[in-house]
Amino acid sequence: MRIGIYGYGNLGRGIECAIKNNNDMELVAVFTRRNPQSVKIQTEAAKVCAAADVDKFKDKIDVMVICGGSATDLPKQTPELAKMFNVVDSFDTHARIPEHFANVDKAAKDGGNIALISAGWDPGMFSLNRLYATAILPNGNDYTFWGKGVSQGHSDAIRRVKGVKNGKQYTIPVESALAAVRNGENPKLTTRQKHTRECFVVAEEGADLAAIEKEIKEMPNYFADYDTTVHFISEEELEKNHSGIPHGGFVFRTGCTGWNNEHNHVIEYSLKLDSNPEFTASVIAAYARAIYRLHQEGGIGCKTVFDIAPAYLSPLSNEELRASML
Amino acid sequence: MRIGIYGYGNLGRGIECAIKNNNDMELVAVFTRRNPQSVKIQTEAAKVCAAADVDKFKDKIDVMVICGGSATDLPKQTPELAKMFNVVDSFDTHARIPEHFANVDKAAKDGGNIALISAGWDPGMFSLNRLYATAILPNGNDYTFWGKGVSQGHSDAIRRVKGVKNGKQYTIPVESALAAVRNGENPKLTTRQKHTRECFVVAEEGADLAAIEKEIKEMPNYFADYDTTVHFISEEELEKNHSGIPHGGFVFRTGCTGWNNEHNHVIEYSLKLDSNPEFTASVIAAYARAIYRLHQEGGIGCKTVFDIAPAYLSPLSNEELRASML
Secondary structure (H helix, E strand, C coil): CEEEEECCCHHHHHHHHHHHCCCCCEEEEEEECCCHHHCCCCCCCCEEEEHHHHHHHCCCCCEEEECCCCCCHHHHHHHHHHCCCEEECCCCCHHHHHHHHHHHHHHHHHHCCEEECCCCECCEHHHHHHHHHHHHCCCEEEEEEECCEECHHHHHHHHCCCCEEEEEEEEEECHHHHHHHHCCCCCCCCHHHHEEEEEEEEECCCCCHHHHHHHHHCCCCCCCCCEEEEEECCHHHHHHHCCCECEEEEEEEEEEECCCCCEEEEEEEEEEECEHHHHHHHHHHHHHHHHHHHHHCCCCEEECHHHCCHHHHCCCCHHHHHHHCC | CEEEEECCCHHHHHHHHHHHCCCCCEEEEEEECCCHHHCCCCCCCCEEEEHHHHHHHCCCCCEEEECCCCCCHHHHHHHHHHCCCEEECCCCCHHHHHHHHHHHHHHHHHHCCEEECCCCECCEHHHHHHHHHHHHCCCEEEEEEECCEECHHHHHHHHCCCCEEEEEEEEEECHHHHHHHHCCCCCCCCHHHHEEEEEEEEECCCCCHHHHHHHHHCCCCCCCCCEEEEEECCHHHHHHHCCCECEEEEEEEEEEECCCCCEEEEEEEEEEECEHHHHHHHHHHHHHHHHHHHHHCCCCEEECHHHCCHHHHCCCCHHHHHHHCC
């Protein structure tokens, strides 16, 4: 499988690592909007090319992994590239998925290609677990918790506060809420009861720390509905202890069965990830394999993780899977 | 969807409950090898029929759920019934799955039907989680733990011991082993380090308790490789505290990513089930929906959970799924 990477940020670098871990994949080229000479990659055999030259690779790449952002990059890039390539993206603006799907579906069908959107862990593996668990226990409740992990959006919000030089924000699930759900108590949980937010802030010299803390804690949408803690630390400490991008979370379904709903069940799926982008990239790599195969069978159009039979993700044959994993 | 149940034990009764919880399903008939007059079911609108008359329902049932045992029933029943019906079974003898698959595949293709074998949670949901997690993290380790729950096979083994009137056996995962795996330590675990076995035994009057305990603890395959506890209790206490059929377990994949394998990840899937047969039945019901739809699209032959795209399990449309669960 010949893979291209379109966009070389954290996710693109994660894809490069994932390709190294999958023997049936080969990185052909990384495409960048920067000057290609300025971008150093780790794979010796692969090229770095200008994004504008991507059409020259139409017959040299089996699956293009698009690593742009969901806000403005992917809504434009995925439909454009789906006309030329089989593509996978990690579009994660949940509310705009139906619109993105429609645009990508049309482009992929026009080009005779397959596109898979919204691969990763949420959307992605968490979505799959919500679907499976709800289909199995129609009579029940869903819970999704995120963390402990770094939220990029909330970290950005901190850094926009006046007097803040740098900052990182961790989203943390509330242990007692997790325990109540796991225990089958079916709690009704407010936003505040589900997660706390912990901020590590580097202030500019002479900044008003009390004012920064107040502005963060009262910021609507981002922090006002949560119990938020703000720690002021040095740039060195931020670099030393908070430069990773860990994340994770939990998907629960609790539900009952029996003629009189007398039996309770708890389904729990959880992830604990040292590197959010590398794990997302690992999911994307497996789905790149899946759509490559589906395309070989004649499949076209836009898909999501819901549409892909699990066997397509594995390098093993169906016979091997049944003998070893069923 | 018109459903038939072939065999009315714990699993068959669970299927009946699952159908009640799924509005798009209707129970047509229960088929039994016993005298149909002697079998009471809970669904007023459904019939109880002799297993021998099943062929008369060829055009009246969309999916037949086969609820026999894996040792001798299913290897015979599933191929036979797959000639006449779309069928689902819960065949769980892992080592014989390839052989069973081949037999059922031939019969289903001969009949123009779809069959799905080995639905449930292990094989079933646990298998799916092994596949997904291994495809995502090719560089890692798998761990499956079972329990706390009642093992039917081990309970049967206890009851065959001389002087034993009745008994129940619980399989229990070792907490410290779970913690080490969850912590990403990648431990190498022996059989003894993974699970303990706890037995509740009702002895016959005057039986030699020490001899019973010794025979259980030293029983090869079943108990000798485990730390086993034996409690002698009264028939009343067994009935009062140990008449349920709870089960559950854990599937882990721990693996690393990064150019130098520097980042660790833990994927965990767990089930805590009040009723093993009713949860198994709930999984089967969702897969009955899936194969009914696949058959409407022209699909035939034998499938497993690996071959079914998740969207087929849900009563929601693809548009609804993308808008609500992705």
